[in-house]
Amino acid sequence: MAPLNALTPDQLAQADAVVAEHRGTPGSLITVLRLCQDIAGYFPPELVERIARGMNLPVAKVYGVVSFYSLFSLEPKGRHQIRVCTGTACYVRGVREVLDRVERRFGVKAGGTCGSGRFSLEPVRCLGACGLAPVMVVDRDVHGGVTPDSACEILEGYE
Ligand code: FES
Structure with a gap:
């Protein structure tokens, strides 16, 4: 096999x-x-x-x-890559709660991939869009001003 x-x-x-x-x-x-x-x-x-x-x-x-190089991975990735900014501006605007909720809701640990292969979750340094904090990028889509609820709602749109 x-x-x-x-x-x-x-x-x-x-x-x-x-x-x-x-x-x-x-x-x-x-x-x-x-x-x-x-x-x-x-x-x-x-x-x-x-x-x-x-x-x-x-x-x-x-x-x-x-x-x-962080661009390369030795681990299989999910179908969708979630990058959540943990830079200072995003941190003070509550990104920790966003990360916690996403981890619990989708069963994916920061730095890992969920069992179904749907998502990989990667905390990253400042994405250079601090005015939109807190920022979450899914594949190539930038989502600013996310909350724990809105982040989960957005992610439901990615099968
Ligand atoms: S700190 Fe998050 S985009 Fe700059």
Whole structure:
């Protein structure tokens, strides 16, 4: 039986094509990782090893880069990414209560993904929209002035 969250043959073939296109191009690892994450959504060990082999790099180096940049993830992500700003302006305007309520309502812990795979929740530093505090971003949609109630209502719209 395939392991949970295993990549499909199609995803692996696409990742191989990305690696083949950039192999031998100096400084292309970040580009390869970005494109491979778009394909797979995250970096399971089999993908990290495949990229390392294909790029002729040590596996530890690829792991090092993936873990260094917050843009890359070693964990599977939910269908929707919730980012909640915990910067000062959002904090003083009650974002802690928003986070607590979202965690309880959707069964997702900050920094994690809910069991159904619907949401990943990530607290982040100032999003640069302090005038809208408290701010929650769902995928690419910015929601300002959220309250515990309105945040949950907004999230109900994302299946
Ligand atoms: S502190 Fe939240 S957007 Fe700046």
